[in-house]
Amino acid sequence: MPKPSRLRAAALTAVAVLLSSLAVACGNGAGDEDLSAQQLSWKDCPAPSQAEGGGDAPSPLPDGDPWQCATLKAPLDWDKPRGDTIGIALIRAKASGDASRRIGSLVFNFGGPGSSGVTTLPAFGEDYAALRTRYDLVSFDPRGVGRSAPVLCENDQQLDAYFQQDMTPDDATERAEFVDTTKEFNEACEDNSKKLLPHVPTTDTARDMDLMREVLGDDKLHYFGISYGTELGGVYAHLFPQNVGRAVFDAVVDPTQTPEQGSLGQARGFQRALDNFAEDCTSQTKDCPVGDTPQDVKDRIARLLKDLDTKPIPGVFPRELTQTAATSGIAQSLYSKEFWQYLTEGLEQAYDGDGTILMLLSDSLNGRSENGEYSNITAAGVSINCADDKPRYSTGYVQEKLPDFRAASALFGDYLAWGLASCTDWPVPGAADHPDVSAPGSAPILVVGNTGDPATPYEGAKKMVDALGPGVGVELTYKGQGHGAYNSKNKCVQGAVNGYLLDGKVPAAGTVCS
Numbered sequence: 001m002p003k004p005s006r007l008r009a010a011a012l013t014a015v016a017v018l019l020s021s022l023a024v025a026c027g028n029g030a031g032d033e034d035l036s037a038q039q040l041s042w043k044d045c046p047a048p049s050q051a052e053g054g055g056d057a058p059s060p061l062p063d064g065d066p067w068q069c070a071t072l073k074a075p076l077d078w079d080k081p082r083g084d085t086i087g088i089a090l091i092r093a094k095a096s097g098d099a100s101r102r103i104g105s106l107v108f109n110f111g112g113p114g115s116s117g118v119t120t121l122p123a124f125g126e127d128y129a130a131l132r133t134r135y136d137l138v139s140f141d142p143r144g145v146g147r148s149a150p151v152l153c154e155n156d157q158q159l160d161a162y163f164q165q166d167m168t169p170d171d172a173t174e175r176a177e178f179v180d181t182t183k184e185f186n187e188a189c190e191d192n193s194k195k196l197l198p199h200v201p202t203t204d205t206a207r208d209m210d211l212m213r214e215v216l217g218d219d220k221l222h223y224f225g226i227s228y229g230t231e232l233g234g235v236y237a238h239l240f241p242q243n244v245g246r247a248v249f250d251a252v253v254d255p256t257q258t259p260e261q262g263s264l265g266q267a268r269g270f271q272r273a274l275d276n277f278a279e280d281c282t283s284q285t286k287d288c289p290v291g292d293t294p295q296d297v298k299d300r301i302a303r304l305l306k307d308l309d310t311k312p313i314p315g316v317f318p319r320e321l322t323q324t325a326a327t328s329g330i331a332q333s334l335y336s337k338e339f340w341q342y343l344t345e346g347l348e349q350a351y352d353g354d355g356t357i358l359m360l361l362s363d364s365l366n367g368r369s370e371n372g373e374y375s376n377i378t379a380a381g382v383s384i385n386c387a388d389d390k391p392r393y394s395t396g397y398v399q400e401k402l403p404d405f406r407a408a409s410a411l412f413g414d415y416l417a418w419g420l421a422s423c424t425d426w427p428v429p430g431a432a433d434h435p436d437v438s439a440p441g442s443a444p445i446l447v448v449g450n451t452g453d454p455a456t457p458y459e460g461a462k463k464m465v466d467a468l469g470p471g472v473g474v475e476l477t478y479k480g481q482g483h484g485a486y487n488s489k490n491k492c493v494q495g496a497v498n499g500y501l502l503d504g505k506v507p508a509a510g511t512v513c514s
Contacts, residue, residue: 035081036214038073045069045091048119052146053367053375058122061093062129067122068092072215074143074208076199088208089147090140091118093125097133104218104245106135106501107209109142111227111251113202114381116146127487128224130498135222142232143208144200145380151200152192153379154185156372160319163366166309167324168414175395178418183425189383190427197428200380201387202435206236210243220245220443222501226484227251227456233445234437234464237472241442246501250448251484254460255437255467259389259423260401263416264408265457270416271409273334273454274298276481281344290347301330301411304350313355316363321355327415329361334454337481386423390430393420437467444506446497447473450488452481474506479514 045067047057058067072088075081095102108128110120117139128137141148154162162185169175189197209232213221222245225233230249237244254265278297281288291297305323312320321329333343339361346357367375398417405413423430439445445468449461458477465473478485478493485493492513499505 032082035073035075035085035211038215040070040072040090040215042068042070042092045118045122048116049147049150050373051150051376052116052119052141053377054369054371054373055119058091058119058125061096061125063096065093065096067125068094069118072140072208072212074211076149076196078199078204078207086143086149087147088140088143088212089118090138090212091121092139093121093132093137095132095134095136096129101134102136103134103502104136104220104222105138105213105216106131106222106224107212108137108139108224109226109229109232110139111229112145112377112381113142113228113232113384114145114377114379115228116141116375116377118146124487127489130494131224131501134502136216138212138216140208140212142200142205142380142384144196144383145376149196150376151189151196151379151383152376153189153382156374158188159366159368159374159378160372163325163328163362163368164319164322165324166322167418168309168327169418170309179395179421179424182421185382186425186427189379193379193383194427197383197387200384201431202232202235202384203239203431205232206239209236210240213243218245219243221247223247224501225249226486228253230447230456230464231255231435231437234439234468235435237439237442237445237468238435238437241439244439244442244445246443246504247445248448248486248497248501249445249461249464250486250497251453251456252447252449252461252464253456254463255435256463257460258433259385259391260393260420263420264405265459266455267405267408267413267416269454269457270331270334270412272457273452273481274301274330274409274411276452277334277340277343280340288344290344290351298411300351301347304347305411313350313353315355315359319359321350321359321362324415325362326350326355326358327412328365329358331412331415331454332361332365335483336487382422386426386430387428388431388435389423390432392424392426392430394424395421437464438469439472440469442468442472444474444500445472446476446500446507448476448478448485448493448497450478450480450482450485452479453483455483474509475511476507477510477512479512485513 070090073085074088076084076086118141121139144151165181169178231253278294308323312322315321333339367377405417449458451458465475496507
């Protein structure tokens with residue numbers, strides 16, 4: 001999931017449950033305890049909390065080995081390491097190969113910000129079976145996320161209303177309602193999480209990762225970062241270049257961009273992905289059911305969204321499919337080429353007056369489960385973004401920039417432009433215009449960009465390589481579709497990544513996989 005905007009990958013929760021979780025997560029002060037010397041107590045994993053997205057406890061791996069969970073104690077405030085502590089939820093699958101060939105732990109962050117690594121790693125664990133031959137596979141819920149002192153904002157009923165609002169206001173009345181709704185959400189975050197909000201920036205999570213490295217017993221951090229996880233990895237490399245082991249960045253965030261520039265880049269990226277979907281649908285041997293030509297596909301979508309702005313259609317009862325929900329559902333379907341079939345079916349259905357599939361896609365993006373409960377991905381994502389990003393954009397400024405965003409994407413431009421206002425009136429100041437990822441002295445970092453990536457456009461990979469500094473970033477290009485490259489199962493990409501992580505073989509800079 002990419003950092004700059006509201007378009008990210010899935011997961012929220014009832015305030016009462018999370019308040020009790022936070023009370024447990026914020027422990028007593030560390031006192032004289034050396035947190036780097038703590039011993040982790042690994043146990044069978046419980047079922048995911050509501051904040052993590054709910055569901056069942058992870059099933060054993062195909063070889064019968066269990067997933068194990070533990071809690072890492074970390075300072076609430078890294079400027080006061082002997083002060084209050086919080087618990088960072090961890091999950092691992094122990095290495096499957098010969099113990100004598102074990103390298104250490106491979107730590108994953110799957111993006112967001114706000115995504116639960118504790119739930120995501122088991123869901124995709126089989127995809128990393130080759131890496132497990134020499135590593136313990138490890139992931140975690142970053143601070144403010146899931147089971148790690150989750151940020152609390154609005155409850156499920158309030159979030160249903162929040163996501164039903166018009167997030168692309170057209171007139172003064174709609175703009176006033178948008179501002180009021182955004183302010184109410186931000187005030188709820190302050191009311192329920194005031195103590196935590198100053199302590200969720202990416203720099204603090206990077207420090208948690210270095211503590212994690214020590215406690216796991218590794219001299220170096222071996223790391224696999226995806227989407228926002230590439231930014232987190234870059235910040236870690238900047239703070240601890242001497243501790244970087246073998247690291248891979250996939251679906252790369254451009255670390256040189258302001259939030260405005262990042263959102264504008266995403267508008268272009270999602271428009272490119274929509275263009276590719278329309279071209280693919282109409283080039284098949286059978287007729288495309290949602291348009292006769294690529295332009296016809298896009299024109300029909302535009303008419304649907306225009307109609308939904310004033311006349312929503314039934315979605316998932318009792319909620320309606322609004323223009324905003326349809327836009328976010330379409331965006332979710334563009335994260336992977338495997339989802340394009342659902343976009344086709346959802347559009348067919350919507351043209352017949354049924355918004356069920358597009359609404360379900362929108363729910364997935366927003367972290368809403370079928371029982372109506374939300375994970376805390378939205379609360380965490382907004383909180384981390386606003387703690388990281390210094391710029392604060394007024395509604396007047398957004399209005400001035402709408403032509404630029406519409407030029408980038410007729411479909412997604414307004415939606416991404418208005419997303420810039422999410423940090424307006426946020427109670428905690430942002431840290432910087434963009435992160436510092438310069439990492440002189442770091443080991444090589446493999447940086448993998450996908451030419452068809454909608455959420456983290458391909459151009460960001462080269463920017464990350466340049467920002468890491470000479471001799472650090474090594475760029476690999478995948479000519480594909482969807483968000484990320486390794487998960488495409490492309491043999492060239494996986495061969496290069498596995499070769500580096502398992503055997504230390506750095507591919508030639510500029511390698512291209514297709």
